[in-house]
Amino acid sequence: MPDTPASDGDVVTLLMRQHGDIRTLFDEVERASGDERRAAFRRLVRLLAVHETAEEEVLHPYARTAFAGGRDVVRDRLAEEKEAKELLSRLDDVDPDDPKFLPALAALRTEVTRHARAEERYEFPHVRRHTAPGRLTGMAAGVRAAEAMAPTRPHPGVESAAENMALGPLAALVDRTRDTVRKAMGKDG
Numbered sequence: 001m002p003d004t005p006a007s008d009g010d011v012v013t014l015l016m017r018q019h020g021d022i023r024t025l026f027d028e029v030e031r032a033s034g035d036e037r038r039a040a041f042r043r044l045v046r047l048l049a050v051h052e053t054a055e056e057e058v059l060h061p062y063a064r065t066a067f068a069g070g071r072d073v074v075r076d077r078l079a080e081e082k083e084a085k086e087l088l089s090r091l092d093d094v095d096p097d098d099p100k101f102l103p104a105l106a107a108l109r110t111e112v113t114r115h116a117r118a119e120e121r122y123e124f125p126h127v128r129r130h131t132a133p134g135r136l137t138g139m140a141a142g143v144r145a146a147e148a149m150a151p152t153r154p155h156p157g158v159e160s161a162a163e164n165m166a167l168g169p170l171a172a173l174v175d176r177t178r179d180t181v182r183k184a185m186g187k188d189g
């Protein structure tokens, strides 16, 4: 992508930028209403699914052995991701115009924010400190390949397909993301 900043070549920088994109999308969903909120919510769901799946494929397995205490740090992060995914799939059944939607969204946001902060505090800095630049770039390629499946801005065509996505297709997106990441990193899995 011509507009990809050079700093995104580092997997930690790239994942932190995605944390920022996730925050922005939460803001958009909260501010919008009706179809606009629905569309922003679909983009948020996609980005969250793709981001967490890419971390689970690329970063967490590596972080386990990259630094002292990595195993415990990753175990805690995976537990948070599981919790967030459960909140996400519950929210996936609620129409964005339903009065239950905003409280459920707020609960998800709290969980996702807490999780992202924990990654930025206990995992990312250690990975960066203990990893050669070439390896950080290699991991970024996997995450970037996944990101192509989650547009953060409206794209005609993609939007209408994403609009109908319920829990089943969300699981399919996670599977597809896994395959894409593994291929990009030249791994059989």
Ligand SMILES: [Fe+2]
Binding pocket: 051, 052, 055, 077, 081, 115, 119
């Ligand atoms: Fe995560």
Ligand SMILES: [Fe+2]
Binding pocket: 015, 019, 051, 055, 116, 119
């Ligand atoms: Fe993350």
